[in-house]
Amino acid sequence: MKNIVIKNKVFPFGKTEEGLMNIKIINKSNHDLPNYETIASAGMDLRANLKNPMTLKSLERVIIKTGLFIELPIGYEAQVRPRSGLAAKKGITVLNAPGTIDADYRGEIGVILVNLSNEDFTIENGERIAQLVIAKHERAEWIEVETLTQTSRGEGGFGSTGIK
Numbered sequence: 001m002k003n004i005v006i007k008n009k010v011f012p013f014g015k016t017e018e019g020l021m022n023i024k025i026i027n028k029s030n031h032d033l034p035n036y037e038t039i040a041s042a043g044m045d046l047r048a049n050l051k052n053p054m055t056l057k058s059l060e061r062v063i064i065k066t067g068l069f070i071e072l073p074i075g076y077e078a079q080v081r082p083r084s085g086l087a088a089k090k091g092i093t094v095l096n097a098p099g100t101i102d103a104d105y106r107g108e109i110g111v112i113l114v115n116l117s118n119e120d121f122t123i124e125n126g127e128r129i130a131q132l133v134i135a136k137h138e139r140a141e142w143i144e145v146e147t148l149t150q151t152s153r154g155e156g157g158f159g160s161t162g163i164k
Contacts, residue, residue, distance in 0.1 A: 021073070021076075021134060023070055023071065023072060023073075023134070024070065024071040025068060025069065025070050025071075026068070026069040026070075027067060027068055028049070028067040028068075028069070028108075029047065029049040029066060029067025029068065030049075030067075030126075031047045031049065031067070031126050033068075034046055034047075034068070034132055042131075042133050043081060043131030043132055043133045044131065044132045044133075045083070045128040045130075045131060045132075046066050046068070046080070046109065046111060046128070046129055046130045046131065046132050047066060047126050047127060047128055047129065048064045048065075048066070048111075048123050048124065048125060048126065048127045048129050049064075049065050049066050049067035049068075049125065050064070050065075050123065050124070050125040051125070052125075053122050053123060053124050053125070054122070054123045055120050055121070055122045055123075056092070056113060056114075056115040056120065056121045056122075056123060057115060057120050058115055058117060058118050058119065058120065059114070059115060059116070060114070060115055061095050061112060061113065061114040061115075062112075062113055063110040063111065063112050063113075064110065064111045064113055064123060064129055065108050065109075065110050066108065066109045066110065066111065067108065068108065068109045069106060069107065069108055069109070070101065070109065071103075071106065072101070072102075072103040072134070073103060074103045074104075075103070075136060075137065075139075076103055076134060076135065076136055076137065077100050077101060077102060077103065077134075077135055077137050078100075078101035078109075078132050078133070078134055078135075079098035079099065079100060079101075079132070079133040079134075079135055080094055080097070080098060080099035080100075080101065080109070080111055080130050080131070080132060081094060081097055081098045081099075081130060081131045081132075081133055082094045082097050082130060082131070083128060083129070083130060083131055086128075086129070090117060090121055091115060091116040091117025091118075091119075091121075092113055092114070092115055092116070092117070092121055092129075093113070093114060093116060094111060094112060094113065094114075094130050095112040095113065095114040096112055098133070099111070099112065109132075111129050111130045113129060113130075
């Protein structure tokens with residue numbers, strides 16, 4: 001098992017023999033743990049953990065709890081992303097997509113859903129509401145300078161590379 005050292009503190013990091021990352025999880029829901037639906041899936045489905053169905057009105061937003069608590073290795077995040085089918089067919093999406101779960105967060109995973117359709121949408125207990133993608137990230141250190149390297153794009157912003 002490798003370790004990560006940040007500011008002279010050692011943090012455990014490891015993967016299984018199959019190359020899968022070990023992530024500690026507490027499941028307080030009555031649902032199976034999130035899993036990959038296919039061998040090439042990037043995300044695992046998150047399910048609503050509800051006592052009663054919840055109706056989301058048009059343009060309404062709500063935090064849906066999952067009953068899941070995780071402990072990620074430092075240097076990784078869990079990204080909460082919309083499910084494409086739910087977005088395309090029902091207009092239901094994750095409001096702050098992707099939502100970030102930091103490695104030091106130990107609370108219950110919640111999903112901020114918004115109904116962008118004109119129709120009410122009822123969320124049932126156990127319904128697949130979002131995807132969870134585990135992603136490595138880098139930490140940056142700022143270097144203050146007086147100028148930046150020039151590029152052909154320069155200060156061209158939104159739509160400057162061809163969208164008219």
